[in-house]
Amino acid sequence: VEVVVIHRNAFPRVIELSTLTNNVDLWRAQGIGLSEDGRTVSLTLPEHNLLIGGEPGSGKSVALSVLISLVALDPRVTLTLLDGKQVELAAWKDVADLFVGPDTTEAVQALTYLQGLMETRYDLLLREGRRKLSPDSGFGLHVLVIDELAFYLRGGKKETRERFAELLRDLIARGRAAGIIVIAATQKPSHEVVPTWIRDLFAYRLAMRCTSNDASDTILGSGWAQRGFSATSIDPNNRGVGYLLA
Numbered sequence: 001v002e003v004v005v006i007h008r009n010a011f012p013r014v015i016e017l018s019t020l021t022n023n024v025d026l027w028r029a030q031g032i033g034l035s036e037d038g039r040t041v042s043l044t045l046p047e048h049n050l051l052i053g054g055e056p057g058s059g060k061s062v063a064l065s066v067l068i069s070l071v072a073l074d075p076r077v078t079l080t081l082l083d084g085k086q087v088e089l090a091a092w093k094d095v096a097d098l099f100v101g102p103d104t105t106e107a108v109q110a111l112t113y114l115q116g117l118m119e120t121r122y123d124l125l126l127r128e129g130r131r132k133l134s135p136d137s138g139f140g141l142h143v144l145v146i147d148e149l150a151f152y153l154r155g156g157k158k159e160t161r162e163r164f165a166e167l168l169r170d171l172i173a174r175g176r177a178a179g180i181i182v183i184a185a186t187q188k189p190s191h192e193v194v195p196t197w198i199r200d201l202f203a204y205r206l207a208m209r210c211t212s213n214d215a216s217d218t219i220l221g222s223g224w225a226q227r228g229f230s231a232t233s234i235d236p237n238n239r240g241v242g243y244l245l246a
Contacts, residue, residue, distance in 0.1 A: 004037045024073040026143075027135045032066055033240075043204065043246055046141060047132070049172050049182040051199060052242075053189035053219035054208025054231065059240035060185045061088050061147070063206060067183055068092050068145060076140035080114065082107050084151030104156035104164060111167035114144060114180060118171065121178040132177035141179045144171065149186040150193040165198065172201040189218040207231040208242040220245050 024030060029042040043050075050067070052060050071077050072095040079096045083089040086101040093099045098113075100106045121139060125131065133139055146152065152164050172182050184202075186193055189210060199205075199218065210216040210232055213225035220229065220243060234241050 006037055008038060023075060024070050025135075026071060026074040026077050026141055030070050032063075032070075041244065045143070045181050045183075046179065047176045048203045048246075049176070049201065050184070050204040050206065051194070051202035051219060052183070052185040052206045052208065053194070053210070053215070054187065054242065055211050055215075056187045057239065058187075058208035058210075058234075059242070060187065060208055062240050063208070063242070064089070064145060064147060064183070064185055065092075068095075071143045071145075074141075078140060078142045080110055080142070080144045082110065082144070082146040082152065084146075084148030084155075088147045089145065102151055102155075104152055104160045107152050108160060108164050108167065111144075111164065111171060114142065114171055114175070115167055117142065118175050118178045118180055122174075125177070133179040137179070139179055141181060143181045143183065146182070146184040149184045150188040153195075154193060165195070169198055169201065172198065189215040191218055194218055203246070205245040206242050207245075208240070209234040209236060209238075216243075 029044045031040040031042045080098045081089045081096045082100045207219040216231040
């Protein structure tokens with residue numbers, strides 16, 4: 001039996017600014033926040049993808065900013081940003097290799113490029129007799145961040161959004177071994193917005209506060225709310241707090 005005695009509030013209303021200034025090695029586990037017992041929570045992003053969901057104002061944009069800041073501090077990582085709201089990720093535009101706003105056609109072009117990059121890397125791995133990229137491969141990681149996933153999956157012409165969904169599914173399913181990481185966020189966590197055949201490919205899930213158990217389960221997976229893990233229980237004043245499945 002392990003007993004944890006908490007002597008302080010693990011979720012203070014004000015958190016000190018980070019002093020992280022050195023280069024980051026994204027191949028290693030990186031601290032992204034605090035657990036409820038005050039310990040640092042770290043994630044290893046290579047070979048994993050992350051889905052973030054929650055109601056408006058729950059802290060998704062801040063969570064994305066924490067992750068993007070880590071990506072930006074690794075000089076070997078290339079960053080692609082898709083921002084369905086145009087302004088949420090605009091602050092990171094200058095450190096991104098490509099920035100796409102609320103234009104589904106341009107978003108499809110960006111994913112098509114990444115799919116081609118993935119195929120090129122797989123050809124290289126095949127020639128070299130390797131199964132996946134490693135830190136000494138000579139190729140840096142490529143991170144794709146999508147804010148407001150609902151815009152690209154539900155907006156625009158039907159054939160365009162279906163093409164986007166298929167490209168995204170392919171990148172999430174096959175991109176891991178090629179060093180491509182997908183981080184996506186949505187403020188409308190429903191089965192219609194995030195189909196299960198896309199959600200279930202994300203190894204990591206972060207559910208910020210949601211308005212219903214179904215919305216929480218859309219992010220974490222079916223059955224978690226029934227087991228007592230529902231993002232509806234999060235205090236609305238605790239922005240940036242969520243259930244992390246990782």
